[in-house]
Amino acid sequence: MPVQRWFGHVAVAAIVVFGAASSVTAAPAAWPDLSGIYWTNSYSPKIVPVGGGDPPYKPAAMAEYRKNAEAMKTYSLDDKARKVCTPDGIPRILQSPYPFEIVQSPNRGEVHILYELNHVIRLVTIDKPLPSADELEIFPFYSGHSVGHFEGDTLVIETAGFNEKTFLDNSGAPHTDQLRTVERIRKVNGGKELEDVVTIHDPGVFTKDWSARFVYQPRPDLRMMDYVCGEKHRDLSPVKGVVQRR
Amino acid sequence: MRMRALFIVAVAALAPAAAVPAFAHHSYAEFDTDKKLTIAGTVKEFQWTNPHSWLLVNVPDGKGATEQWAVELSSVSLLASRGWRPKTVVPGDKVEVTFHPMRNGMKAGSYMAIKLPNGKTMGDTDRLGTAAQ
Numbered sequence: 001m002p003v004q005r006w007f008g009h010v011a012v013a014a015i016v017v018f019g020a021a022s023s024v025t026a027a028p029a030a031w032p033d034l035s036g037i038y039w040t041n042s043y044s045p046k047i048v049p050v051g052g053g054d055p056p057y058k059p060a061a062m063a064e065y066r067k068n069a070e071a072m073k074t075y076s077l078d079d080k081a082r083k084v085c086t087p088d089g090i091p092r093i094l095q096s097p098y099p100f101e102i103v104q105s106p107n108r109g110e111v112h113i114l115y116e117l118n119h120v121i122r123l124v125t126i127d128k129p130l131p132s133a134d135e136l137e138i139f140p141f142y143s144g145h146s147v148g149h150f151e152g153d154t155l156v157i158e159t160a161g162f163n164e165k166t167f168l169d170n171s172g173a174p175h176t177d178q179l180r181t182v183e184r185i186r187k188v189n190g191g192k193e194l195e196d197v198v199t200i201h202d203p204g205v206f207t208k209d210w211s212a213r214f215v216y217q218p219r220p221d222l223r224m225m226d227y228v229c230g231e232k233h234r235d236l237s238p239v240k241g242v243v244q245r246r
Numbered sequence: 247m248r249m250r251a252l253f254i255v256a257v258a259a260l261a262p263a264a265a266v267p268a269f270a271h272h273s274y275a276e277f278d279t280d281k282k283l284t285i286a287g288t289v290k291e292f293q294w295t296n297p298h299s300w301l302l303v304n305v306p307d308g309k310g311a312t313e314q315w316a317v318e319l320s321s322v323s324l325l326a327s328r329g330w331r332p333k334t335v336v337p338g339d340k341v342e343v344t345f346h347p348m349r350n351g352m353k354a355g356s357y358m359a360i361k362l363p364n365g366k367t368m369g370d371t372d373r374l375g376t377a378a379q
Contacts, residue, residue, distance in 0.1 A: 137331055138326040
């Protein structure tokens, strides 16, 4: 089959040539594809550390947490994220029972995470250092300032520079502006799930760092919807653990 | 010029209707830059925010109660360039604040200087006749 053999040689040559060309144009290194819409199928108002129990609060912070948790139950806590729709911050946004979307822009060196809840947008700058300590202190954000990098199939996001206007979860867990988080996001279970393991560092309230794990399912069938707090919204009955107020 | 003057008058006229410190962006004409006032009290809240930061101070009224004063400061970037940080003052701090008072008598003003609990003074208590920074 001389014709087929000849065609095969051309194909190999073409691959070599185009392969070389692409390296010359310095295309960005391929990122693992984590893009898409995800939705969790389970929810808990309290973020429970990996291994169970309570986060390792210092005594004063534990007392504050108990007070907040009681106030949260009676809707008397000054929870601006639910009263005036400010961003949830991290890790609270990670427990959201609403969908979110990961958008990867390799040419811009950016990953955006878009949350349906309150239209929260997180910008993650890839392969760049965090802003200076001074800048993080002067410009604190609800969602902090995030930078990331890829380790194999895992997106690692480091976040610092949080303001103190948020809670760590939906049960009123307190934090300070010393909060820093590291998230490790990857596909697991043969691509059927997305995992985000977040490590929480805040010497202002905790005796040591601790981690929590969140799992989401890819939902290409969903479309992100408009949502602000206080309005009727998406049916959350598929999410186990959600109690919707009528 | 005439339009601009009218605009300033209109903004100044609207301001008293809004609760301090809700009027975030406004005319400087509301403040009497030829005057200064100093209050001593306890910090209730420090709002580190753009376009203008605000310091709320509870001041004893001499009758056993306190009254709240609201002092407006500049933008975050400008404050930061002058050495301020989000926690330069925190609730509970005893401070002395000097400011240009409002012309309409509201318990509010434009920041000139502050004496912190550690005795350090920031700002300028002598800058009259011009907008304070």
